[in-house]
Amino acid sequence: MRIDSEAGTNCLLLECRDLRKTFVVKRQEICVLESITFSVNRGEIVVLTGKSGAGKSTLLGILAGLDRPTSGSAIFEGRPLESMTNEALAWLRRRDIGIVFQSFNLLPSWTAFENVEAALMHTGLSKSARRQKVVALLEALGLGARLDNLPAELSVGEQQRVAVARTLIHAPKLLLADEPTGDVDPETAQEIIARLVAPVKETGATLIVATHGIFPQEIADTVFQMKDGRLAPATE
Amino acid sequence: MGDLWTCAGRELLRRTGRTFANVFGYLLATAMMVGLLSLLLFSKDAASGVLGSTGTHFIAFAPACTPVCDVKAVDAQNEGFVANGSETALIPAGAVEKVKRLSTVKDAAPYLSFRFKDPRDGHTFTVGGFVPGGNAAVATTCCAEAHIVAGRFLQPDDQGAAMLDEAYARSQDLHVGDKITIAGLPFVVAGIVNPGVRPARADVYMRFSDAERAITRRVLSPPVRHVANVLLVEVRSSRVQEQAIQSVKRLLPDTVTSTYACYKPAAQVMGMQEGTVWLLTLLLGLCAVVLALKSQLSSVIERRRDIGILKAIGWTDGNVVSLILTESILQALAGGALGCLVAAAILLLAPIKQLAGIDSPGPVTVSALVFLSGFALALLGGVIAGVVPALVAARQRPADSLRRV
Ligand SMILES: Nc1ncnc2c1ncn2[C@@H]1O[C@H](COP(=O)(O)OP(=O)(O)OP(=O)(O)O)[C@@H](O)[C@H]1O
Numbered sequence: 202m203r204i205d206s207e208a209g210t211n212c213l214l215l216e217c218r219d220l221r222k223t224f225v226v227k228r229q230e231i232c233v234l235e236s237i238t239f240s241v242n243r244g245e246i247v248v249l250t251g252k253s254g255a256g257k258s259t260l261l262g263i264l265a266g267l268d269r270p271t272s273g274s275a276i277f278e279g280r281p282l283e284s285m286t287n288e289a290l291a292w293l294r295r296r297d298i299g300i301v302f303q304s305f306n307l308l309p310s311w312t313a314f315e316n317v318e319a320a321l322m323h324t325g326l327s328k329s330a331r332r333q334k335v336v337a338l339l340e341a342l343g344l345g346a347r348l349d350n351l352p353a354e355l356s357v358g359e360q361q362r363v364a365v366a367r368t369l370i371h372a373p374k375l376l377l378a379d380e381p382t383g384d385v386d387p388e389t390a391q392e393i394i395a396r397l398v399a400p401v402k403e404t405g406a407t408l409i410v411a412t413h414g415i416f417p418q419e420i421a422d423t424v425f426q427m428k429d430g431r432l433a434p435a436t437e
Numbered sequence: 438m439g440d441l442w443t444c445a446g447r448e449l450l451r452r453t454g455r456t457f458a459n460v461f462g463y464l465l466a467t468a469m470m471v472g473l474l475s476l477l478l479f480s481k482d483a484a485s486g487v488l489g490s491t492g493t494h495f496i497a498f499a500p501a502c503t504p505v506c507d508v509k510a511v512d513a514q515n516e517g518f519v520a521n522g523s524e525t526a527l528i529p530a531g532a533v534e535k536v537k538r539l540s541t542v543k544d545a546a547p548y549l550s551f552r553f554k555d556p557r558d559g560h561t562f563t564v565g566g567f568v569p570g571g572n573a574a575v576a577t578t579c580c581a582e583a584h585i586v587a588g589r590f591l592q593p594d595d596q597g598a599a600m601l602d603e604a605y606a607r608s609q610d611l612h613v614g615d616k617i618t619i620a621g622l623p624f625v626v627a628g629i630v631n632p633g634v635r636p637a638r639a640d641v642y643m644r645f646s647d648a649e650r651a652i653t654r655r656v657l658s659p660p661v662r663h664v665a666n667v668l669l670v671e672v673r674s675s676r677v678q679e680q681a682i683q684s685v686k687r688l689l690p691d692t693v694t695s696t697y698a699c700y701k702p703a704a705q706v707m708g709m710q711e712g713t714v715w716l717l718t719l720l721l722g723l724c725a726v727v728l729a730l731k732s733q734l735s736s737v738i739e740r741r742r743d744i745g746i747l748k749a750i751g752w753t754d755g756n757v758v759s760l761i762l763t764e765s766i767l768q769a770l771a772g773g774a775l776g777c778l779v780a781a782a783i784l785l786l787a788p789i790k791q792l793a794g795i796d797s798p799g800p801v802t803v804s805a806l807v808f809l810s811g812f813a814l815a816l817l818g819g820v821i822a823g824v825v826p827a828l829v830a831a832r833q834r835p836a837d838s839l840r841r842v
């Protein structure tokens with residue numbers, strides 16, 4: 202990761218320029234992100250650390266096009282996200298960007314299979330092709346016997362794996378993972394990390410992981426610390 | 438498209454509680470609308486049946502001073518052609534047929550109304566001669582089978598039979614089966630009637646031809662044949678009464694008419710009723726849509742998070758809108774259909790007529806048009822109630838909806 206913005210190289214995937222995000226709470230403006238400038242190349246693994254409330258989730262939300270910055274620019278493959286329509290952003294998430302949420306965000310009335318299939322619903326894939334893909338991935342994640350269970354019938358670790366599967370299913374170029382190992386045992390954490398890292402190694406995807414806890418920082422190309430909404434290279 | 442129906446159907450089947458509440462909302466709205474509208478139309482029709490024939494009749498006669506084809510009575514002092522208390526001339530034959538052909542007129546009949554003097558005690562009484570056989574104009578202006586208090590009503594072949602007004606029978610102490618003499622001719626009292634206040638009321642009723650014979654004996658030549666001095670007219674509806682009166686006056690310029698004023702309020706009430714029905718229909722429809730909108734909107738607010746999730750994994754606003762709209766339409770279809778069934782069941786099985794106090798023969802009619810429009814309105818409500826919340830949902834920032842847990 203580079204803090205300055207040397208854009209223009211072939212392998213550049215994502216670039217943030219002077220990102221700023223404020224929320225207005227009870228008529229008072231609070232600044233959550235301030236002067237965020239960095240760029241990420243294809244095939245890189247970036248770890249964002251920082252205390253709770255530092256603004257990690259907010260940043261990932263903007264990078265996924267789920268939220269819009271107050272000012273500044275987030276540029277994905279040369280296209281500034283803030284100037285794209287909702288429709289274009291949705292298409293971007295459908296094909297190129299996947300996000301694993303801190304709180305999983307599974308649809309409670311849909312089964313594990315259906316939750317993962319939902320990400321392929323409008324891609325033009327046939328029902329049987331979708332089924333094949335989804336079942337294969339869930340089986341690989343050890344959820345072969347849990348296809349028809351609702352999220353409430355799954356353990357937290359299993360829910361997390363379903364959420365990971367939903368993100369990996371369409372092989373996105375940019376993987377955003379918000380605290381993906383927050384609530385699971387070390388063994389499961391290992392497996393989830395391996396699952397997230399695999400596409401980086403195999404297809405040159407880019408992975409950005411946000412965490413406030415323990416995360417094997419040695420796998421990262423760049424570790425990045427967030428403090429009070431600002432970005433600083435990890436000291437250590 | 439198939440995926441959409443699958444997703445929507447699945448969502449509805451899994452969230453049974455919410456689906457039930459929504460479908461029940463549509464059911465209630467549709468049943469209420471269809472049921473009330475059917476009832477309203479039925480009671481309006483029943484009331485129109487009554488009001489439409491309220492005061493829808495009149496009599497026409499030519500006052501005596503008009504020299505049409507005057508016939509002088511023998512005892513002109515006491516006897517003569519009368520109608521409504523005044524002396525009349527005769528109306529030319531053929532007038533009845535002309536009046537009958539008017540489009541506003543339902544039926545018309547000739548009537549002979551003559552005042553006689555009883556030679557024994559000198560009291561005068563009127564005789565009304567009509568053609569028995571169920572003429573609508575006779576029934577409403579003069580007397581009808583329903584007005585019988587004793588004995589029986591005059592029949593077409595009842596030669597020599599007479600029917601007495603109840604008040605006259607009492608004053609003369611006459612009963613069914615008694616023999617009376619009018620202008621020297623013998624009659625048997627066949628029945629006693631009490632028709633109430635009627636424009637062509639008489640003390641004694643008899644067949645038209647019997648009246649001709651009796652009157653002929655009391656006038657200076659020529660014999661009274663195929664003429665009448667009063668025209669009885671029954672109008673199609675109280676709303677065209679004024680028109681009918683004008684038409685008759687144009688046909689017979691010398692006549693005056695006599696009617697009740699009550700057809701006027703009746704016509705007004707009918708107009709008011711029609712207005713009320715349409716207003717109520719409109720209000721009921723509006724209520725149904727608002728009810729559906731409310732239930733859909735609250736379920737969308739409840740589902741903010743689901744919608745945020747779908748958008749986060751690449752569903753466009755359009756995809757989300759289609760899903761919510763499909764769910765809403767499915768619920769409206771189910772609720773609308775069930776509502777129609779419930780309404781039909783209640784209308785056909787419950788003692789609606791007794792409860793509503795509608796006094797009308799025949800069962801409560803259920804109109805297919807009302808049901809179709811009720812169903813269509815439920816569907817329309819479903820679409821509106823789907824589109825609005827779906828658009829609200831589509832406008833949410835996914836980040837906002839996902840943050841609220
Ligand atoms: N919609 C919002 N309205 C108001 N304040 C918000 C909103 N979203 C985030 N914030 C605030 O922004 C700050 C950063 O939140 P964020 O969720 O990004 O932190 P985080 O670094 O992900 O924390 P954690 O490690 O606990 O997940 C918090 O103080 C939070 O209260």
Ligand SMILES: [Mg+2]
Binds near residue numbers: 257258259303379
């Ligand atoms: Mg967070």
